[in-house]
Amino acid sequence: MTTFMPDTTFYPSPAMATKAPPEALAYVAILNPDGRDAFATVDVSTSSKTYGQTVSQFELPNSGDELHHFGWNACSSCLCPWAPHPHMERRYLIVPGLRSSRIHIFDVKEDPRKPRLVKVIEPAEVAARTGYSRPHTTHCGPDGVYMNALGAPDGNGPGGIFVLDPETFEIQGAWEKERGPQHLAYDFWWHLGFDTMITSEWGTPNMVENGVNPELLLAGKYGHALHVWDLQRRRHQQVLDLGAEYQMVLELRPAHDPKKAYGFVGVVTSLKDLSSSVWVWHRAETGANGGWAVTKVIDIPAEPANPEDLPPLLQGFKAVPPLVSDINLSLDDKKLYVSCWGTGEMRQYDVSDPFKPKLTGSVHVGGIVRRASHPSQPRTALNGGPQMVEISRDGRRVYFTNSLYASWDAQFYPDGIKGWMAKLDVDADGRCQLDQTFFLDFGDLRPHQVHLEGGDASSDSYCFS
């Protein structure tokens, strides 16, 4: 139904969104490796009595969903001038199950502290309508809710994008009109100011669901390229190949300012030395029709380790890889947070100049070898490491969780990840430190992605700068 004024959480530009009031609630997708996943609401209002506590936890109807990257039905992109519909409500969360291919829709309007499950799209419907399976990422676009999927129902490729009606959540079908050479999928996002979509590569369901396959990895078979698409014509335009050495090109964080034609992508590992890297894709300055290029800007080396401290998969390497699994970019495009899930480190870079990032902060929590504790419980060794990371709109609070993907969790943390969620406070000068009073212990449940009430640094996209 329509409202008379625009949703107050819609902002024309990212700069305006940084002035948004602090969030009071965080929504967390939680994996249960032994049963039914959960969708939790965490109180993040510092003035609240229940600050840093779970205020509701909804258990899903089925087991084995493996919730991943969810998103809103509507966001600031509703203000985009060529398809404006600002009188919608940011009200529903669309939550895909990466393992089951089931999609859950939660309504947060009635009681934001207790989302209500209002619709479930079954895997068969996803497959019948799109030909895709294993939905992964969700973004609200100017003209619908975009999701992507890792592959086809048989577990092979290609993976791709599909679109949902933002009001009825009817699946409208596969998005691509011309796929070109794209086969693997992982993440997608866009530059609305340039009518350009970028997609990244992990592996097909068959390549990832039973854990990382060392043979495929050493042969360089996991994804190592980005794809550039014409967002309006839905056609593949360009492959940006990082080289087969760079395996698993995952999270895409385009600059929020629609005038800036660059973005950051994290690469999990290099076959040469197990390092992780962050790359910048950008519009090439040469070339007649403004093609795109990609440049490596951050290298994070593996840390030498005693083989006895390593899981079997890594013992031969005598090193612990950083395993950069997620990155996130603040709304002012100045701070990049980089999760090193293997070494148990959250890094902060100043990326005001995207081609010359400066390491400006680092905290340690967990890690394959390090097992660093949190200051709230200094004697408790923690496992898992900083993984999904989310930044508040004003850039002052950074939330992160420690679970990646059940079958991969088991390979890198074979003792069994104990789930936790932590938070960084960022001061006015940009210096970050752990909030000593914010630490959620989820026990055997494993928190994955976090989204913040009203929007955050990965939930919205903008058409005005």
Next chain:
Amino acid sequence: MAPVPDAANAWVALALLGAFHGINPGMGWLFAVALGMQENRAAAVWRALLPLGVGHACAIALAITLAFAAGAVIPASTLKWPIAAFLVFLGIRRLLRHRHPRWGGMRIGPAGLTVWSFLVATAHGAGLMVLPIWLHMPAQADVHGSHMYVEADVSSGLSVTLVHGASYLLVTTVIAWIVFAKVGVGLLRRSWINLDVIWAGALIVTGGVTLLLR
């Protein structure tokens, strides 16, 4: 023969309707502002305006042409029924859904912008809204369907399109310029009232009035 509306009133109504279409951020001025911001120069705003105006005028012209063609075989007294029904239908649909053409983008050229403006105006029923006024202008009301006056019909259709289109373009230009150069798009958050609801009301009321006027 029912008394016809005063001709001067009809022209004023047409111009006001053009202004009403121009005020709506979804009908063009906001697009011009966004293109100006994306390129960071005022020239991009100016460049967008004429295509927006031409597209809008084409939508009006199409509605009038269709009605004119229909009027050649159906008497005006009968033609008003489907027009009224369609206006009410569009109005109710607009109240229920946030539909808009899935076509556009920020790297759009003048031709694309013209097509976009035509599509949104047509989808919003902008041309249809003009029809009741045109149908009851003196030329139509007096002699509609008479072949002797076909030329008069064509020229009045053209005038209607021009007056409405000029009014739309003037309002679009003024608002786009003020927002781009002075106010900024922050105003969207505070002032973007749901013109679609008013629009839907306007469509339904126009549908009703079409039936009342004989």
